[in-house]
Amino acid sequence: MNIIDLRSDTVTKPTPAMREAMYRAEVGDDVFGEDPTINRLEQMASEKLGREAALFVASGTMGNLVAILSQCERGDEVILGDRCHTFLFEQGGLAALGGITSRPITNQYDGTLQLEDIEEAIRGDDIHFPHSRLVCLENTHNECNGNPLTADYTQKVVFSSHSKGLNVHLDGARIFNAAAALKVEVMDLVRGVDSVMFCLSKGLCAPVGSLLCGSADFIDQARRMRKLMGGGMRQAGILAAAGIVALEQMADRLAEDHARAKRLAEGLMQIPGVEVAPTTTNMVYFWLTEEVSKTLDEVVCELAKQGVLLLVNGRFRAVTHYWISDEDIETAIKAVREVCA
């Protein structure tokens, strides 16, 4: 059976070009700074994002955690969205490992945080309060329908946060999707932020890895922090080689995934009893009205039997990626129509 795996873009397997590059990768001991392939990937990432330096880390979760721990002291507070990945899905690592508290504020439907809400959440100088140190944004915003944040909005948050002495970290796990959707350069979307993480292992198809980018001083500190977490890898150029192919060959094709997501959303919208959130990138969120007598779990199980895999968490999520074709989209729409009939 042909499996149409729409659960996430993290399920993407490496392309043949990636496997070839991995096989041929020149490697060395990266803890000594001697892996030429990692050095090249970090250089490429920092240039693409317009930052001084970059650091290869094992995952998006590690990248966010290293970024936060490198910019905050124990007892500091981080202002972030109540639907952001770092707050919801990273086990509260900043508290568990860094002694740092989260100050969640409302994520708007489009993934933004209102500037007034950020300003209100910043603590005054009072012996009872922790120090507000960092604001975190997420672009594209996973739980907010995969929506991209504009360069203009990010600039406003950066300006306002810096004027109050706070740094800004951007979880840009899917920043290349944001750039494709908004038809801008990635560099424009990250201007001014103090740290930004993006993932190679989602829509870009690499098997492992994320990059953390920022100033040279920040990356020096982040490199220490990564080592503290046991994330100092050795001949990981084998992984970085796939990452280089991801940046060279996969970053510019994401609009194709967005077009397929749009077609999927349009197809699902035609099904009685199915409602679909606005779809702007590669994520399609949808749910059922009372017209359909089945539960979300029943629908997911029946679809899985037909080889169509979705995630369910209060609603359905379908994510398009490199390994999903036009034909797969039509098959998925047909399967949902049948199961919900």
Ligand code: TLP
């Ligand atoms: N997100 C995964 C799951 O954890 C839900 C997914 O399938 O979407 N930031 C954002 C915005 C993410 O969506 C994710 C992964 C991460 C960080 C963490 O990246 P990894 O999985 O590499 O640690």
